[in-house]
Amino acid sequence: MQLTDLNWPAMASLSKDTPVVFPVAALEQHGRHLPLFTDSLLLGEIVRRAAEKLAERVVFAPLLWLGNSDHHLDFPGTLSAPPRAYLDLLGGLLENFIQHGFKRLVFLNGHGGNEVPGKQVVFEVRQRHRQGKDLLLLFATYWQLGGKPHETEPSLHQKEMGHACEWETSMILRLAPNLVGDLKHAKPVEFGNAFAPASRGWITKDRTEPGHIGSPHLATAEKGEALFRVFTEDVVSLLERVIHWDGISWNG
């Protein structure tokens, strides 16, 4: 179900155990060859495919395209919600739906920069509603749900998500090839090792001149379809777990 298509009596009549999903993405630079709206386009497609499979069992809010992208602000066109404003914005969405009586609230994320604030928000809101044992607040990033695309599609060179990389470029090639620029000159940019496993504060210019990280020149639409399938399956199986949660247990 799409929240945008329902009226309030329809919302009022839904079981309050119906999961509500808030897709969150970004509008930010994606190298010289991909559109600024890449993260939102990709997550939108995964949500579209997942919503078809889940039908009436889940409510999807419209995708929130403004994300936390401060690290990309050296590149023209990037829009970013300041991190603290973003925390309040996401927290407000959860509070709205808690007030409406819903208990299974999921952020489905399509942008790396949203991870830290998104996890902080579900943590903080749970602290504010300490009595809410039946409250399930989740933050999930679609490429981190366990799928290993390079195992299903051995032609994939990258084994992890980069930025405007083989993976993202392949999916945009599948979805909107007219929006993909020149790949021949998109030279690979290594992921590198920035003091791992420590987490280093960074801005994008520390790592890449063109704005991408990874190997966009290896992208194909066929790889893009394989990636969409893996990620959609992962999202559907996570949401199935949310649907089947018993409403009280720690495990799910």
Ligand SMILES: [Zn+2]
């Ligand atoms: Zn991206």
